[in-house]
Amino acid sequence: MNRKDYSKLQSFSRRYFLKESAMGLGSLALGSLLGSCSPKSGSLERLLDPLSPRPPHFPGKAKSVIYLHMAGSPSQLELFDYKPELAKLHDQDCPPSLLEGKQFAFIRGVPKMLGPQAIFKQHGESRAWISDNLPHFSTIADEVSFLKAVTTDQFNHAPAQLFMHTGAPRLGRPSIGSWVTYGLGSENANLPGFVVLTSGGKTPDAGKSVWGSGFLPSIYQGVQCRSEGDPVLYITDPVGISRDLKKKTIDAINEVNQQHYEEFQDPETLTRINQYELAYRMQISVPEVMNINKEPAYIHELYGTNPGKTSFANNCLLARKLVEQGVRFVQLFDWGWDSHGTDKDNALDLGFRNKCREIDRSMTALILDLKQRGLLEQTLVVWGGEFGRTPMQENRENKKMPFYGRDHHVEAFTMWMAGGGIKKGGSWGETDEIGYAAVKGKTSVHDVQATLLNQLGFDHEKLTHHFQGRPFRLTDVSGKVISEIVA
């Protein structure tokens, strides 16, 4: 039997068939699996230089975003959404029409209505209603636009936070800051494009996924910086290691990683190389920008900062400093806003007021400081929680709470935006007379995200990333730019 006949016969053997089909089909399957994770050819260039600045879809008004998230969700009814009718209904039973078919996180049975626990006044030329909980912020009412009828569909903290920051209530999607740095890159090569600052205390319930990069390369995830100790963990060189030696070490590691990438073509290896290089550059630039001690006294007084501590005020000042240096997206998380009324710290007339005092001066200062530096019009400032609070008093386990508090509420809450091409002294959306549901200008979380991207120059429907066989975007399949608050 010659060789030709042998190979011909081979195609009839059962063993050969099984072997070939296992390999053939297996590699086909593997190919499609890998294909779903690896970038499309066009985006490889992006991965080689993932943070290089890129043009937006159209000239954006904002270059940076400072997003102030009040984790736990502050009550709109004690801050911005003034409801005198609700005061008249105080302590009366909630009518069944507001309860039937609704789901609440803690309210059971028939709760009592709870009147506004604050004194409201109109402020500025825009006649915006702001409560006495925010005396400083009231003075800049004409700088901001309110969204008074934002709605969400998640009534628990973690999914609602994920929804607000990644466009989906489940894990795995990139956060807004990741999308923005993916789209625009970083203006300053020595600083991360996306920085996260938390006020200490609790981290958000949804964990670090709210600033994660999801399916985008991990170079786009938020870099958490601290205002106490090393601004970034392990950023200082260990004792006895000089900067030159550090450079040599990183070069050697990157060389090995480069070989690894050439062999396996895994985009995450490129991310790793970029992160080493960025970390090296950051060793000089980050401690410098994160140091607020050199700021003059009147700036500290303006913000109410307390150098060396972890605080929202310090973070506001840091946010300004970072934006000044070309950081694209600064995400602040404050905590302790979950005013259920179960104890004094989350009572609307005690702990809540203390929280308001902590943010009032510094967020006002942030806007004024950006303004006097000529940066407000190119920096979009966004403020909000992950949902709202009920007009009813919370009655968890159907018992009266020891303090005044409200449950989680999805049907209406207030957010505000300022700068970055947002209308000055604007307001959009109205709730019914007790602040339960949106009646006019109802907006969704995706609308807010679409507006945010619009201000940066993105068509939110076109900022996509191909993953698992289809393009994904921040706003999923909905979202409409809220043009009513765009200047």
Add this chain to the structure above:
Amino acid sequence: MELDITSILGRFHPVLVHLPIGILLLAFLFTLLSRTKRYKKLKPAVRTSLFYGMVSAVIAAASGYYLSLGEDYDEQLLMQHKWMGFATTGLAVVTYLFSRKSFLLAGNDRRQVVTVLFFPLVIVLTLTGHLGGSLTYGEDFLFESSARLEIPDSVKMQSRKRVVANVEEAKVYDDIIKPLLEEKCYKCHSSKKQKGQLRLDATDLIQKGGKHGEVFVAGDPAESELFKRITFSIEMKEHMPPRRESQLTDMEIELIRWWITEGASFDKQVKQLPLLDELNEYLKTLSSPTPQSWVPGTVVGPPDKSAIEELQSSGIALVPVEVNSNYVSVSFAGKKGIDESDLKLLKLLAEQIIELNLAWTSVSDDQLAVISELKAVRRLHLEHTEVTDLGVTHLKSCENLVYLNLVDTKISNDALATVTEMKSLKELYVFNTRVTKAGLLMLNPQIKVDTGRYQLQKLVTDTLVYRAK
């Protein structure tokens, strides 16, 4: 709208047509193949496949007929498609009959006839299919597809944002109504297609109307066919634009109502007609499109590629201000020093740079002399630099400058003498400089100045901690 069985069958036409096309072509293939020695055994398959092809052709033709009763198609095209369809069905029936044993002719002759008959059948079938495709996707679908389907992003952007420069002066029809019709109606009622024999792309054609007569009664929207159609409930067949097309927004409908009520004029200006506040607000939003006005409307040549690459490689952020724009924004963020070589490269991009950020750099007064050659710059950031009054004098020639940030620099009132001569300047920031209130008095009043140093009052509540009693 009531749904009877025939109209449902009609809706299935686009699905059913594929059966006769596929089966008859297969029968044709079998016929040809069965003439060869190798595929002789396919001979019996010809008649069977032909039978099912014929049956499916009859069903497809019937469903097509019912569909043609219900929906509004281009009539001429529809006629052609309809008769071609019937011809296909007829030919299929005849061909099938000849393929049956003992039909008119004997054995081999019969087979020859079937083969010969197949050729006209396939030709007619193909033509019918093509006409059907033209009906569904539009006549230009096949050959002009690439041009029509891939509209460049920049064009889409422009068409979506209708820009009215000045609402008062704008022509009601040309600037407001026409672009609206163009976006929402021209697809079916213009030179491309004339559904219901109606064209809306020229004033005389609009006045002429369609097959149901005139489309509007000037001054009376309620009696105007066009207005009735756009305000019918979307479930109705008569509703326009058709359910699957992009719909008019409420404000757009109000605009058309207003236009017809006020006499459906083709030459009046907005200011000549009474206008409700709500519409006025809406029209104003048309006049302020989202893209920022600081990007010049004029076109500029592409920037020097090698200069861009060289600047980028030295860590300078340099990007087009938007996708497909030749105008660029340059930022030295993160760079401390500015090299002479960088400046030389910037000069090569003098026409294209409209934004320049030199904040927090070591830029010197002398270097600003070079910067002043960048005539196109609209926005200039010089905050936190060593720039002095002398440096600012160089900027006199930057005639397009709209935004100038001098926060935290060494300038004094003397610099304002230069600044006030900048014709286009609108925003000036001088916080943390030696500029005084007195100095600002001499400034051109069209320039908005921010001197900063904002303070917040000290309040009792700043330190008050609320505790439980």
